[in-house]
Amino acid sequence: MSRSLVVASAQMGPVATHETRAAVVERLLAMFAHAADRGADLVVFPELALTTFFPRWWQEPLAAADHWYETEMPGPDTKPLFDEAARRRVGFYLGYAELTPQGHRYNTSVLVDRQGLIAAKYRKVHIPGHEANEPWRPFQHLERYYFEASPDGFAVHEYLDARVGMMICNDRRWPETYRVMGLQGVEMILCGYNTPIHYAPDPSQDVLAGFHNQLVLQAGAYQNGTWVVATAKGGIEEGVDSLAQSSIIAPSGQVVAQAITNADEVIVAECDIDWCARYKQTLFDFDRYRRPECYSILTDADNGKSSRAAGPAATSERHIEEGERQ
Numbered sequence: 660m661s662r663s664l665v666v667a668s669a670q671m672g673p674v675a676t677h678e679t680r681a682a683v684v685e686r687l688l689a690m691f692a693h694a695a696d697r698g699a700d701l702v703v704f705p706e707l708a709l710t711t712f713f714p715r716w717w718q719e720p721l722a723a724a725d726h727w728y729e730t731e732m733p734g735p736d737t738k739p740l741f742d743e744a745a746r747r748r749v750g751f752y753l754g755y756a757e758l759t760p761q762g763h764r765y766n767t768s769v770l771v772d773r774q775g776l777i778a779a780k781y782r783k784v785h786i787p788g789h790e791a792n793e794p795w796r797p798f799q800h801l802e803r804y805y806f807e808a809s810p811d812g813f814a815v816h817e818y819l820d821a822r823v824g825m826m827i828c829n830d831r832r833w834p835e836t837y838r839v840m841g842l843q844g845v846e847m848i849l850c851g852y853n854t855p856i857h858y859a860p861d862p863s864q865d866v867l868a869g870f871h872n873q874l875v876l877q878a879g880a881y882q883n884g885t886w887v888v889a890t891a892k893g894g895i896e897e898g899v900d901s902l903a904q905s906s907i908i909a910p911s912g913q914v915v916a917q918a919i920t921n922a923d924e925v926i927v928a929e930c931d932i933d934w935c936a937r938y939k940q941t942l943f944d945f946d947r948y949r950r951p952e953c954y955s956i957l958t959d960a961d962n963g964k965s966s967r968a969a970g971p972a973a974t975s976e977r978h979i980e981e982g983e984r985q
């Protein structure tokens with residue numbers, strides 16, 4: 660019998676600064692109910708879903724921003740979501756800002772099971788933006804001020820009869836994210852995102868925001884034979900327009916469902932998990948066709964700088980070889 664999972668991407672429109680956690684959770688619950696009514700096994704919510712995207716503002720000292728973070732999950736405001744998961748027997752992915760008892764700050768997501776229990780936690784690996792206030796920008800992207808990069812990497816979990824992994828927003832632009840999970844046999848990657856359409860360091864990229872989103876999600880899915888479910892918090896939030904375009908992408912790289920608004924919207928797809936094997940066992944049979952011995956630069960801790968420094972020597976060696984062959 661083939662394995663199948665009905666997945667919902669629950670896109671959010673903007674969250675205003677003054678909106679309370681309880682009000683946001685009401686919105687999430689409404690979408691959760693809608694997804695469950697449509698037969699969803701799993702609902703994917705966005706990155707930092709409980710608040711406005713606060714890294715767009717500089718706040719000093721850092722502790723003045725503590726109210727944007729969750730110190731417990733579930734907490735009093737988020738518990739209704741967990742209760743609803745258990746009642747409807749539907750799992751979910753939720754992104755939020757995490758402040759640990761030790762004072763660490765992470766951009767985090769949890770994967771909750773059908774019993775309403777946390778099955779896995781992921782902390783964002785690739786932290787984009789900048790560390791200090793840059794007043795020349797029309798708005799800030801201070802994730803590197805507000806969050807530490809996770810030291811943990813990307814795990815894959817047995818979840819609802821599939822191998823499931825998580826990533827958060829900027830992670831989706833990096834091929835390594837998908838490959839690390841691809842090598843663990845991932846069959847569905849869940850991703851929440853907040854992507855401002857204006858990119859101040861190079862505004863020529865603004866018109867390509869939607870294209871780049873599709874490009875990386877579809878390539879990552881296809882090249883690793885996995886489903887990818889990507890959920891935005893989009894629309895104009897506190898004056899900043901963010902990409903919507905939430906999508907569910909098949910292991911073939913095809914988009915099987917996509918949001919059509921930039922507001923709260925649920926899209927649903929029935930995902931044949933065994934479709935992954937068609938790619939993993941043929942064109943992308945990693946054991947048969949990958950050449951890890953040719954990729955060692957990928958694991959250099961110095962980003963391959965030492966190999967680039969050795970460039971001229973490598974070039975002359977290659978010339979010698981070519982001369983010998985003549």
Ligand code: CDT
Nearest residue numbers: 787788800828829853854855
């Ligand atoms: N949230 C997040 O990671 N957003 C980034 C914006 C990059 S521009 C600083 C993204 O990759 O979409």
